[in-house]
Amino acid sequence: MSPNLSVHDKAAILSEALPYMQQHDDSIIVIKYGGHAMGDEQVARDFARDIVLLEQAGINPVVVHGGGPQISEMLQRLGIKSEFAAGYRITDAASVEVVEMVLAGSINKQLVGFINAEGGRAVGLSGKDGRMVIAKKATRTIHDPDSAIEKVIDLGFVGEPDKVDTTVLDQIIRSDIIPVLAPVAASADGGTFNVNADTFAGAIAGALGATRLLLLTDVPGILDKDKNLITEIDVEGIRRLIADGTITGGMIPKVETCIYALERGVEAVVIMDGKVPHAVLLELMTNHGAGTLIRR
Ligand SMILES: Nc1ncnc2c1ncn2[C@@H]1O[C@H](COP(=O)(O)OP(=O)(O)O)[C@@H](O)[C@H]1O
Ligand SMILES: CC(=O)N[C@@H](CCC(=O)OP(=O)(O)O)C(=O)O
Numbered sequence: 207m208s209p210n211l212s213v214h215d216k217a218a219i220l221s222e223a224l225p226y227m228q229q230h231d232d233s234i235i236v237i238k239y240g241g242h243a244m245g246d247e248q249v250a251r252d253f254a255r256d257i258v259l260l261e262q263a264g265i266n267p268v269v270v271h272g273g274g275p276q277i278s279e280m281l282q283r284l285g286i287k288s289e290f291a292a293g294y295r296i297t298d299a300a301s302v303e304v305v306e307m308v309l310a311g312s313i314n315k316q317l318v319g320f321i322n323a324e325g326g327r328a329v330g331l332s333g334k335d336g337r338m339v340i341a342k343k344a345t346r347t348i349h350d351p352d353s354a355i356e357k358v359i360d361l362g363f364v365g366e367p368d369k370v371d372t373t374v375l376d377q378i379i380r381s382d383i384i385p386v387l388a389p390v391a392a393s394a395d396g397g398t399f400n401v402n403a404d405t406f407a408g409a410i411a412g413a414l415g416a417t418r419l420l421l422l423t424d425v426p427g428i429l430d431k432d433k434n435l436i437t438e439i440d441v442e443g444i445r446r447l448i449a450d451g452t453i454t455g456g457m458i459p460k461v462e463t464c465i466y467a468l469e470r471g472v473e474a475v476v477i478m479d480g481k482v483p484h485a486v487l488l489e490l491m492t493n494h495g496a497g498t499l500i501r502r
Contacts, residue, residue: 210469226428226491227263233417234266234379235490238407239317241272243480253422254320255485257384261326265490266379269321269328269386270410272403273313274456280308292346292361293458297400302363305400306332309388318386328384333367333391333406334398336374341365341391341399365399366389367409408463412470419467420489421460422480427455427498429459438499441465464500475500 211219236274237257244250260267281288281304289296297305310332321328331338344366347356378385389406391399404421411419427442428436431452436443444461449452452463464475478485478497488494 221357223263223491224363226263230260230263230265230417230490232264232266232420233422234268234414235260235418235420236268236270236407236411236416237420237486238403238404238422239272239402239480240421240423243278243311244271244273244317245275246481249481251319251320251324252483253480253486254317255324256327256418256484257328258324259487260490261382261384266464267384268375268414268416269317269384269408270389270403270407271309271313271317272385272389273309274403276313277305280304289434290455291361292348292455294344294346294364294402295359295400296359296361296363299363301400302394302400305399310334310390314386314388315456321384321386326384328386330377330386330388331374332388333480336364337369337371337392338374338387339367339391339401339406339409340369340371340394341401342368342394343399343432357485358364359421359452363398365401367401368394370409370413371377371381372410375410379414402459404459405466408467411467411472412428415471416467417473418490419464419472419475420486421475421477422485423456423460423477424479424481425457426479426496428457428478429494433486436498436502438496440469440501443502461500468500468502 219421257267261263278344286300314330318328344361344364347358389401389403391401393399426435467475476499488496
């Protein structure tokens with residue numbers, strides 16, 4: 207905290223947080239922490255501290271992390287080629303092994319370690335644990351501008367959540383333990399599916415009846431054609447921006463997730479810059495309102 211603030215200023219800041227604590231009391235808030243936002247260790251540690259503060263304030267944070275850039279780096283080190291289509295990694299058998307190692311292994315445990323170092327009690331799981339997420343193979347179509355036809359693309363071992371069982375999560379949340387989830391799911395026969403972390407977070411938020419879903423990324427929110435931040439948008443507006451090519455790449459799974467979560471009862475989704483220190487507190491505990499708000 208700024209050393210220039212007097213103790214009176216600090217007390218006033220704490221006092222101003224009271225209505226926000228009351229508003230979110232006992233609610234479930236799913237926070238997706240993207241791989242791009244995780245780059246700076248201090249920001250990641252600040253993020254972990256914010257999560258512990260939310261838990262301490264009587265809110266139930268559920269963390270879903272990504273790790274796209276970290277997977278790409280590991281695949282490159284291993285000499286495995288990797289390509290994306292419509293924001294999803296085309297995942298072959300060799301890649302899916304690496305995806306699980308990086309997501310459910312190193313990244314998940316790093317984040318659990320940071321939260322626990324701040325005095326929280328975090329438990330790291332992937333969608334495979336406790337039959338939390340069973341996925342089915344995902345397919346996507348892309349518009350081929352040369353032939354002007356829709357092409358179906360095979361994404362390999364990419365899954366989309368089919369069944370979400372919150373039994374284990376419900377128990378963890380009730381015990382004041384912070385779940386930290388890696389977006390890896392089981393197939394019906396116990397195999398492994400790579401699930402986009404935004405998609406995974408949306409499915410979890412919907413199944414848990416979360417009040418909010420925060421998607422922390424590396425841009426201030428959804429940007430318009432002139433790269434200006436759109437502060438608020440509805441589902442129709444999002445569909446227009448996809449159709450006219452303003453929303454592309456990794457932003458596509460994000461906005462698809464927003465639509466999915468809102469349709470399942472989540473009150474509001476916010477896409478925001480996770481590289482801003484204490485982004486989560488700014489959004490939930492002040493009237494600052496960062497990023498793009500998407501409401502039903
Ligand atoms: N209209 C848009 N507004 C903001 N970002 C966009 C837009 N269209 C595409 N993007 C891209 O989406 C990226 C965020 O998605 P992604 O790289 O998958 O992030 P994360 O790792 O946080 O999930 C941005 O860095 C930006 O390059
Ligand atoms: C199918 C698919 O694309 N899976 C993602 C999973 C990680 C992820 O989504 O990480 P970010 O949130 O950091 O982008 C991938 O392989 O990169």
